[in-house]
Amino acid sequence: MRIFVDMDNVLVDFPTGIDRLEPEDKARYEGNYDDAPGIFRLMDPVDGAIKGYEKLCEDHDVFILSTAPWGNPTAWSDKLLWVKKHLGECAEKRLILTHHKYLVRGDVLIDDRRKRGAGAFSGRHLHFGEHGEFKDWDSVLAEIEAIS
Template identity: 60%
Template sequence: MTTITIGKILHKYQNFLTEYEVKKLREVQRGKTDFPTQVNDLKHALFGEEWDFMTKENSDTGNPMSQEYTDRVNKKREAFGVSPINDDGYSTDNTSDIFCEEVVRHTKNYKELLELKKKNAKQIVFVDMDNVLVNFQSGIDKISEEEKLKYEGDLDDVPGIFSLMDPYEGAIEGYKWLAKNFDTYILSTAPWDNPSAWTDKLLWVKKHLPDVAYKRLILSHNKHLAKGDFLIDDRTANGAENFPGKHIHFSEKGKGFEDWKTVISYMKNLA
């Protein structure tokens, strides 16, 4: 989505909002709450129609039973790239949730970015290795059939397999761009039962990203303990799901980050 903050909504989209919605948005803008609370408050303020249908009439936003009301809110939702409500007044998917999360994230990042620039500092980005920087399948393709059979179900335990893997398409260029614009680190997990993997991952970084990732490799099974602003990871395992910053769910269908091109396009809005 295009970078948008609560301030931009109030400035550029007032024609789609009622006076009541504008009032509630200003309250959210002034509020100093945690991230989940602000997302919830923003959704109630901006997309109150998802609750209005439960009442026959709402004097603040109009009568949710009328066609005029439905047309108005769907025009607003279309302006924000959010799916329309159906004839029964229900939202058809979670696009309003995603929109509100991104607006709060951009609003928060905008304020934090100003502070970081004053300190001549950058936002912190962590990048996963397997199936993000590294094409895991390329390593599998290079091992013997005997090894595939022996380690079936646990191919990441094949000794030396991580040294055989090629970079993911666009990964090297993507990481180099991130390194120029953010405080960027590699945050990966190495199999506990494959000691060579720990060395192989270091050697892979030295081979493909020798300068930009110098001493910036972190291997951990607890990614939620890393303190940063963004985590680019294809999974939610090993603490990624509870990462305190923004989890950019790489290559996950429907998340909007199918490849490195879309990731960098998104990050350019925040650099």
């Protein structure tokens, strides 16, 4: 199967980036952390995300599908650097950054939101996270296994 994996709050633990901002930036960008310069470089992976991504790569055609904020140019390069640091070979040249996620064609999208075109994705959307049907990476891997 061709599988797309979102970054923020699926692969990347966004709140850990907020915690690591300098106090000055934390105050300045409160409520708008997407635009804090460098924030996307500071984040830890979500629990189980790295092993989960690598497991998907063993049997499937996997891409990372993320949106980078239009108002924060360093987010675009920071997301690339994060992928290189944490995901390595099976993610090489597989990072897609777009505000229009419905444009890609594949079987599954693992995403915590329906925004940025995710809700209009033509394949199956696995809604990840505390508000989704799939709360963690173990449940995602079990579902992928079941539908493969």
